[in-house]
Amino acid sequence: MREPLCISSKRMLTCPPEMSVSTIQDLNLVDLEAVSFLILDLSDWQVGYQQLRRVRSHVNPDIYLKPVLFRGSSEAVPREVLQASDGIIRPDETEVEIEFSSWSARLEAINVRIDGLKKISKDGDSNIAFKVLRLIETRNKEFKPIPSARKLSGHIYPSLQPLFPKQDIGVLETLEFLENQKLITGQFVSRAYGCTHCGCAFLNFFEICPDCNSSDLYTEELIHHFRCAYVGGKSDYKQGQELICPKCDRALKHIGVDYDKASVVHHCNNCSNVFQESGVMTSCYDCWRETKPENQLIRDIQTYNITALGQNAARHGMDSLLQTILETKVYAISFDAFKNFFRLEIARIERYKVSISHLVILRLDAIDQIYSTLGKRSRQVFDELSEAFKAALRTSDLFSVRDETIFLVILTETPLDKAELAMKRLEERIIALLTANLKMECRVEREIYPIEAGIDLENKIELFLQTHAD
Ligand SMILES: [Zn+2]
Ligand SMILES: [Zn+2]
Ligand SMILES: [Zn+2]
Incomplete structure (x- = not known):
């Protein structure tokens, strides 16, 4: 059985003697793969919480899903921090060894579920909605929100929050998105107003003439x-x-x-x-915009449980929503089928000599952002994105999506200037949709390569990713 690992901001307090002890400065996340759970010292809770966030922001499921316990006194530690871990060991516990072994047994159940997850990509899990789903699945409990004045959203799901790199946005929207996909199911807790522009829960209501x-x-x-x-x-x-x-x-x-x-x-x-x-107006404490109460967002705050569909998606992978939409609306084909067509196109061109076709590789870096900031509305945006692709492509063009963010197109019998023009129009439309309408930061990167004898698709993608590294 894997052993736990104790991490302390100072030297470790009272761990069982056989336990590995390390300090935070030494904590190498890769080492976590081999331990059964991690104990973070709360004597400086900000440091402890920071370490938890480091673990949860990793992309390897064997690391970011690792059970983490806090050890320390709960005085002066915010509730949302205390509840963010998988449990708390009190420092004054006399029967330390007994407590440790009971935790080992309980947390082993989580590890068994983590072991049951399929490795989806060699690069780990980068989609935040998918990470949230996997954390929910491996914990096998209800996820309850707590109200908090320390978050603009006004509510926190303590154990999910550390997964999010930006502290203030995305959690409610991501949960809304997962619920919309029927992967989790929500139960009403309370209703809350939020700013329609920025989602902030802190609104001032006042009478006006x-x-x-x-x-x-x-x-x-x-x-x-x-x-x-x-x-x-x-x-x-x-x-x-x-x-x-x-x-x-x-x-x-x-x-x-x-x-x-x-x-x-x-x-x-x-x-x-x-x-x-009198009339009534509201103003947002964060973005300062004013609007009538009926125009503000009204949200149901809910507790969430995973559905059977969600368990399946967490274990075996979640088909990307965008990919599904593109496949049905723009007839995107699988990457394997695309590779086959690409080979055929090279053979055809070699044979007829006069043919000119082009390969386009295009990357859109805003996809994750769409899921996490738009929640339910992602579907609508993806529909509009697919319309943009549909308008730019002809039925004779072939189209595929790789890893959600990379789009591949074969423009058959298209000279370079026509290919440039079509892609320029597509790019403008995507940017207009995301930047002007949704105020999102978005970059479209693309390259157009002539399809000729000897061109290798995987090499071109690799080259593209190197040239356009973040
Ligand atoms: Zn007046
Ligand atoms: Zn009178
Ligand atoms: Zn606002």
């Missing part, structure tokens, strides 16, 4: 004098400490007997308008 939209209002109670039926603002009645009716000059003594407070009245300090029904 219906005439001039100013929020500089003076609001007072509206008083109804029963005896003479006069209705007016409290300031109309106020004389020193007393309330005197301005119409009949009688003193108002007992609420419910002499008078009641019917409602409130607003005075606009900007345009002097007096009104009872």
